[in-house]
Amino acid sequence: MSAIVTLKKGEGRTIKAGGAWIYDNEIDTIMGSFENGDIIIVKDFDGYPMGKGFINTNSKITVRMLTRHVDTEINEDFFRMRLQAAWDYRKKTVDTSSCRIVFGEADFLPGIVIDKFEDVLVVESLALGIDRVKNLLINILKNILKSDGIIIKGVYERSDAKVRINEGMQPFKGFIGDEFDTNVEIIENGVHYIVDVKDGQKTGFFLDQKYNRLAIQRLCKDAKVLDCFTHTGSFALNAGIAGAASVLGVDASALAVKQAQENAKLNHLEDSVTFICKDVFDLLPELEEQGEKFDVVILDPPAFTKSRNSIKNAVKGYREINLRAMKLVKDGGFLATCSCSHFMDYELFTKTIGQAASNSHKRLRQVEFRTQAPDHPILWAADESYYLKFYIFQVTSDK
Incomplete structure (x- = not known):
């Protein structure tokens, strides 16, 4: 017989809306014996059966739901x-x-x-x-x-x-x-990559941007392109394979830049796609001071915030890089910009880009808005599953 978790009255709003998590402060009682990691039954305060899930009292997320049917065997x-x-x-x-x-x-x-x-x-x-x-x-x-x-x-x-x-x-x-x-070779959007599944970021490669990378290809033919936070060169290489005149990829990680250079050679793009190891926050003002202009600028930064406590600093970071990037885009050129932080939600990210445009005296025409690839589905009511926001804008002077 499974142990039974009973919720406090008025709690469980997330799972009632279709989510999967029950937090420790939502639980009234746990009846029966169990070990952490076991499957238990969840009931509402009035005894109404709500399903089955894994329990772990070590975690603030005490129950993770598997099914809404208590009579379903988890086997x-x-x-x-x-x-x-x-x-x-x-x-x-x-x-x-x-x-x-x-x-x-x-x-x-x-x-x-x-x-x-x-x-x-x-x-x-x-x-x-x-x-x-x-x-x-x-x-x-x-x-x-x-x-x-x-x-x-x-x-x-x-x-x-x-x-x-x-x-x-x-x-x-x-x-x-x-x-x-x-080191595993893959092909995505016609681009070859060596994916380091042992030491690469996360699981080795950011699959969630697959179709966003494809979306920038049509903008990059014959273009001068700047790819910031290039990591192992994925956006830069999509620009290169689409026929960009020149692509500069930038990342602060020497290991990532080395891998990006190897990926460029793998695609025979080393003459048109180059990479440098530098902090993007330092480089963008330098390029502006040098009078550099690009047809396309791409911003694919890491998550600047992984908690609600650091959102203010994250907003400053996103605003700064977008402002700098807009100043580097030729009049009528394009900016692709994104955030992969769940806590930097759509409304806040959109507002921040708007502030950057106002501060840089640029006007934005939205080409499209995208999210993560469909193999990273967004489950409504499970907010944590929606994290990637991706815009493409045409940037014009505010005259």
Whole structure:
């Protein structure tokens, strides 16, 4: 018999709206014996059954919901159903050669991310309950892919995020099963990359920007392009392969720049796409002082805030780089700008860009607004699943 978590009266608004998390301060009682990571039943204050989920009293997110049906058995068949649905969805919505197959709560498998890079899987497990079944999930998924003719040659775990400590677990990275070459070549939008799944950022590559990178290609033919926070060169290389006259990619990480240069050679773009290691906040004023102008400027910064407490400083950072970037865009040129911080929501990000435009005496014409690729689905009522905001503007003088 599962333990039963009963909510306080008036609590549980998030899961009632379709979300997946129950916080510690929403719980009235926990009846019955359990170990952290076990599956428990959740009931409302009046005894109404609300579903089943993993429990972990070490975490402020005490319950992560798996199903809204208390009579559903959480077993191998249940996880097979969830994983098959996740894979079927990707086959309909994205290029699956490299894609995110499982996106945690948005795929109703809370706390786990599974990315596919050609014939390699990279797993990030961030919650205790799901961590206990991750090997089962991997085996099921490999069989699902095999039935579609996809043979996975290796699995690497990148559960090295500090948030695992909140779950009572230590960060971890390493092979699951046989070892393999962790530098994996992928092709996205016609661009070749070497993805370092062992030491690259997150799971090795930012798949969420796939179609945003494609969207800038048509703007970049014969253009002079500046790509800021280029990381391993993804936007810069999309500009290059689209026929840009010249592309300058900038990143503060020497390791990332080295990888970007190797990716440029891989695509035979080293003559037109170059990279430098420098802090973008230092470089942009220098370029402005030198009188440099670009047809296209791209801003793809890391998240400037990962908590509500640092939003004010993040706003200053986003406003500063957008202001500087607008000044570097030729009259009638284009700015692509984004934020990958969940806490920098759409309204605040939009307002900040507007302030930058006003302060730089520029007028913006919105070309399009985009979010993350469909393999990172946004689950309404699970706000944490919506994090990427991406604008393309035409920039003109305020005359």
